[in-house]
Amino acid sequence: MEKQPDLHEGDRTGDWTRLLKTKYKKELGELSREYPHKRSLSIDYRDVERFGKPGIAMADELLENPGKVLEDVWDAIKNGQLIRTKDGKEPHGVNIRFTNLPRKTLIRNIRSDDINRYISVEGILRKTTEVRPRVVEAVFRCPAGHFTVKQQKYGKFVEPDGCATDGCTFKKLELMPKRSKFVDSQKLRIQESPEGLRGGEQPQTLDIDVTDDLSGIVSPGDRIIINGILRSMQRVVKGEKSTVFDIFLECNSIEVAEKEFEEVEIDEKAEDEINRLSKDPMMYRMITHSIAPTIYGREDVKQASAHPHYGGVTMDMLDM
Numbered sequence: 001m002e003k004q005p006d007l008h009e010g011d012r013t014g015d016w017t018r019l020l021k022t023k024y025k026k027e028l029g030e031l032s033r034e035y036p037h038k039r040s041l042s043i044d045y046r047d048v049e050r051f052g053k054p055g056i057a058m059a060d061e062l063l064e065n066p067g068k069v070l071e072d073v074w075d076a077i078k079n080g081q082l083i084r085t086k087d088g089k090e091p092h093g094v095n096i097r098f099t100n101l102p103r104k105t106l107i108r109n110i111r112s113d114d115i116n117r118y119i120s121v122e123g124i125l126r127k128t129t130e131v132r133p134r135v136v137e138a139v140f141r142c143p144a145g146h147f148t149v150k151q152q153k154y155g156k157f158v159e160p161d162g163c164a165t166d167g168c169t170f171k172k173l174e175l176m177p178k179r180s181k182f183v184d185s186q187k188l189r190i191q192e193s194p195e196g197l198r199g200g201e202q203p204q205t206l207d208i209d210v211t212d213d214l215s216g217i218v219s220p221g222d223r224i225i226i227n228g229i230l231r232s233m234q235r236v237v238k239g240e241k242s243t244v245f246d247i248f249l250e251c252n253s254i255e256v257a258e259k260e261f262e263e264v265e266i267d268e269k270a271e272d273e274i275n276r277l278s279k280d281p282m283m284y285r286m287i288t289h290s291i292a293p294t295i296y297g298r299e300d301v302k303q304a305s306a307h308p309h310y311g312g313v314t315m316d317m318l319d320m
């Protein structure tokens, strides 16, 4: 009897090829022309979900098994030669990014079940680190001069067990930074939006790892949506491995959340008032004093908390 194809699986790479060819022709063309300057393809989750018969299953698969989906999409691009670079080389390192997820997970509701799943969280950016290179493909050399390549994932640096060349028994290898491949990386910390909190609750935070062209594009105070894969890493206390794992989000895409601001309607009267206030030399003081007005003094703390809320002008421009 002939083997039946797995109905759940189907030809998933083929499905992605069809989706990209019908919905993302323009974007793929742009990537072909502008690679490597442009090197990310953003796919709207709603385009996936609404993509005919396999759409719902493809969208579910992204949420449940994002690692596989990212590979499938990459296979679709590679096999279908959907990106043709000017020099004819295969476009290594194109980032597949998904945006516009319908459901957001509250930071406080993240659970162990979410590990390795694709989730979307919204919050205010509290902290960013400087952008630093992170090794993604480490090249090592043995004393005999053979090269061994080791792909690197998030977290711990992995070294090869020994030289990969047949017959070579050297175990001690030297890292060759100049031959290795690096991408930009940055760590972010987002805090849940204050609107979602009940009185007295402390806002919770989540750490985010961003890489490549997403590094350095957002600033503290920004209200953002981060989509990505939830990862866990074993906590180490004083050199001892703990049974507790820390979580972080491996960022796949960043969206600026502007909805709340768009909802504010400014009529002519309000506009006049805003313009008048903007010229008021006491504006800075008024803002500071409007923070927690029931608490006396603590000007420095109030000023510090006013800044992320009313950003836009540097301190030395203000007449204090």
Ligand SMILES: [Zn+2]
Binding pocket: 142, 143, 144, 145, 146, 163, 164, 165, 168, 169, 170
């Ligand atoms: Zn060797």
